[in-house]
Amino acid sequence: MMLTQDVWEVILLSLKVTSTSVLIGMLAGIPIGALLGLYTFPGKRLIVALIYTCMGLPPVLVGVLVYMLLSRYGPLGSLDLLFSAEAMIIAQVVLVTPIMTGLTMAAVHGKERAYWETAKSLGASPLQLMLTIIREARGGIWSGVAAAFGRAISEVGAVMLVGGNIEHHTRVMTTAIILETRTGNFSAGLQLGLVLLAISFLFNSFLMVGMMNQMKTGQR
Amino acid sequence: MMKKHFRFVTSFFLLSLILLLSACSSQAPQQSSAAAPAPAPAPEKTAPKEITLATTTSTQDSGLLDYLLPIFEKQSGIKVKVVAVGTGQAIKLGEDGNADVLLVHARKSEDEFVSKGFGINAYDVMYNQFYIVGPPEDPAGVKQAKTAKEAFGKISEAKAAFISRGDDSGTDKKEKSIWAEAKIKPADSWYLSSGQGMGETLQMSDEKKAYTLTDEATFLSRKLNLAVMMQGDKSLLNPYGIIQVKSSAKKEEGMKLIEFFTGEEGQKLIGEFGQKEYGKGLFVPDAKKR
Numbered sequence: 001m002m003l004t005q006d007v008w009e010v011i012l013l014s015l016k017v018t019s020t021s022v023l024i025g026m027l028a029g030i031p032i033g034a035l036l037g038l039y040t041f042p043g044k045r046l047i048v049a050l051i052y053t054c055m056g057l058p059p060v061l062v063g064v065l066v067y068m069l070l071s072r073y074g075p076l077g078s079l080d081l082l083f084s085a086e087a088m089i090i091a092q093v094v095l096v097t098p099i100m101t102g103l104t105m106a107a108v109h110g111k112e113r114a115y116w117e118t119a120k121s122l123g124a125s126p127l128q129l130m131l132t133i134i135r136e137a138r139g140g141i142w143s144g145v146a147a148a149f150g151r152a153i154s155e156v157g158a159v160m161l162v163g164g165n166i167e168h169h170t171r172v173m174t175t176a177i178i179l180e181t182r183t184g185n186f187s188a189g190l191q192l193g194l195v196l197l198a199i200s201f202l203f204n205s206f207l208m209v210g211m212m213n214q215m216k217t218g219q220r
Numbered sequence: 221m222m223k224k225h226f227r228f229v230t231s232f233f234l235l236s237l238i239l240l241l242s243a244c245s246s247q248a249p250q251q252s253s254a255a256a257p258a259p260a261p262a263p264e265k266t267a268p269k270e271i272t273l274a275t276t277t278s279t280q281d282s283g284l285l286d287y288l289l290p291i292f293e294k295q296s297g298i299k300v301k302v303v304a305v306g307t308g309q310a311i312k313l314g315e316d317g318n319a320d321v322l323l324v325h326a327r328k329s330e331d332e333f334v335s336k337g338f339g340i341n342a343y344d345v346m347y348n349q350f351y352i353v354g355p356p357e358d359p360a361g362v363k364q365a366k367t368a369k370e371a372f373g374k375i376s377e378a379k380a381a382f383i384s385r386g387d388d389s390g391t392d393k394k395e396k397s398i399w400a401e402a403k404i405k406p407a408d409s410w411y412l413s414s415g416q417g418m419g420e421t422l423q424m425s426d427e428k429k430a431y432t433l434t435d436e437a438t439f440l441s442r443k444l445n446l447a448v449m450m451q452g453d454k455s456l457l458n459p460y461g462i463i464q465v466k467s468s469a470k471k472e473e474g475m476k477l478i479e480f481f482t483g484e485e486g487q488k489l490i491g492e493f494g495q496k497e498y499g500k501g502l503f504v505p506d507a508k509k510r
Contacts, residue, residue: 072427082427160416164424167386167413179415182305183388184312 006167011195014172017085017159018152021092025148028093029100030141034130036101037108037137038116048105054098059091063161066091070162083164088172091158096148103147107140108133139211146207150200270299271473274311274319276390277417279460280304282437282502284493291489292480298473306389306417314338320468321477325390325460334510339463341475342510343482346490346503347459350394351439352450353422354380354431362431362449369402371450376402379410381430385421386413390458395433398455422446437494437502460503461510482507 036048068074070082070090081087111133116124119132134141156174163170165179173196180189279285280302289300303313307326313319315338323345324330333339352371354362360378365371375382384406385392399406412430414421418438425432426444435458439448450456462481464474480486487505494502 083424164420165415166424167415169412171415175415179387182309184306184309186312 007192009168010171010173010176010192011199013085013170014153014174014196015199017088017092017172018149021089021096021152022145022148024089024093025096025100026145029097029144029148030104030134031130033101033104033141033144034108034134034137037105038129038133051098051102051105055102057095057098058157059095059155060157060161062091062094063158066094066158066162082162083166083170085163085170087162088159088170091162092152092155095155095158096152099148099151100144103144104134104137104141107137107144110140111136142207142211146204149203153200153203154196269297269470269473270301271320271468271470271477272301272303272313272318273321273323273477274303274305274309274313275323276307276310276325277304277419278325278391278435278437279323281417281419282441282494284437284490284503287493288481288486288489292477292486296473296476296480298476300477306387307393308388314463314465317465317467320465320470320474322463322465323460323481324463325458326393327459327461329393330461330463333463338466340466341464341478343462343478344506344508344510345460345462345481346487346505346507347457348436348503349451350391350456350458351434351436351448352431352456353425353434353439353446354449355429356445356447358447358449360431365450366453368398368450368453368455372398372402372404375431376404376406376408376410379408381410381412381428382406383421383425383428383430383432384411384413385418385432386415387417389417391418391433391435394456394458398433401455440494440498440502459506482509 036044036051066087067082069076070079070087071077072080072082081090115136116129116133119129124132154174156178159170159172160175160178163172163175165171165175171179173192177189177192177196180186180192273285275285281304285302285304289302293299303310303319305313307324307329310319310322310324311326311329311333314322314333322330322333322339330339330342334342350368352362352368354360360375360380362371362374365374384395412424412428414424416424418434419442421432422434422439422442422444424430426446431449436451439446462478464471464478468474481490487507490503490505491501494500
């Protein structure tokens with residue numbers, strides 16, 4: 001594959017949309033997940049069940065819902081966001097936030113309560129408690145980031161619907177692969193697919209290396 | 221601590237990405253044959269006869285095949301598997317031997333397909349027409365144009381939004397040929413390429429209040445706030461051809477299908493299709509051996 005200007009553009013847009021979505025998903029999902037992992041309250045079970053369900057949301061369904069929301073005839077039509085990079089980010093945030101929340105919650109659950117019992121007895125504020133527990137559970141949280149990134153970058157149903165695969169505007173790697181295959185250009189589709197795989201592999205390798213280092217240095 | 225670590229991770233990640241990609245780009249482009257699937261093995265004698273028809277999305281989306289094929293299957297006892305894709309991929313399927321018969325609409329590519337020795341027994345089957353459609357208020361004044369060429373000229377002058385399919389389909393090729401005729405290279409922010417099928421592209425035009433070139437059948441089968449700006453110009457005719465794939469192992473069955481489409485009864489059915497719903501047939505039959 002010749003890495004033309006166009007191919008670069010597609011790769012960069014994929015990375016931009018995905019990393020933005022994952023960052024927003026982390027900002028929302030990690031604190032919520034930590035709180036759910038730390039505290040019990042009435043109705044918590046229902047919320048947890050809902051979060052686990054949303055971890056497996058069909059991307060196409062999210063795509064349809066966001067499409068209807070942003071359509072010119074929909075409730076948010078005046079924003080004129082349909083078929084834009086922002087629309088793709090909105091759809092992907094909906095997809096990755098539950099993953100971040102659910103996996104953070106599981107990671108926090110898996111930690112010894114003794115840690116934060118101690119912190120609490122030392123007079124830590126709820127915020128300090130949360131930060132402590134997030135630091136303690138970071139291994140599990142990083143794997144949540146990996147899962148969210150993998151889901152976002154390889155997802156095609158939602159970004160095709162709400163982004164529209166418009167050249168130079170919303171064409172990302174997955175939608176470009178579909179287009180190449182549809183036009184009978186199998187080898188280009190395959191090569192783009194391999195680049196996609198390589199990006200996922202690299203990203204996960206870094207997380208792994210980073211996690212290993214953290215585990216080593218962060219051990220008490 | 222976390223922040224620093226994150227920065228380290230991202231910079232490292234990007235660096236290796238660049239290394240990886242530059243390694244990719246230095247490779248020579250490989251032949252597509254590596255990725256092309258192997259042709260299907262010949263079926264056993266006992267299996268029910270089944271052939272694959274590669275066609276364009278327009279014949280499928282308009283419902284024409286759902287109307288014709290059951291009748292053919294009843295008469296002949298041959299099952300037809302339909303693969304509806306863009307003309308570009310349909311022809312590729314034929315070249316790779318993954319289809320027995322093609323029903324497509326891109327005359328130039330069809331002729332190449334036959335002359336390169338991939339296809340035999342090519343027939344004209346029917347034609348319909350393309351429309352130029354757009355927002356009813358017609359900001360570019362396309363309705364005043366006399367020809368398709370002139371209409372496209374007005375759109376580019378007004379820099380009115382135009383959505384191209386950009387998927388190498390028959391409709392896409394037609395659109396590109398009109399731009400070429402008008403000697404305009406559309407490559408500005410008003411010209412968007414969706415890389416999707418006709419239905420999705422019409423939907424996008426509706427959302428973005430843009431002009432587009434569409435086949436008649438798909439347009440009539442959708443309910444959208446788009447109006448026909450131009451029809452009936454000679455350059456907007458859209459002829460369909462049916463071709464047998466030379467490497468097909470089921471020549472006899474494939475020929476039966478071609479005979480049905482170009483024969484008296486098939487032609488009559490094609491002409492009648494859509495009359496009830498739209499008050500006019502969606503396709504005009506004109507069978508003729510090429």
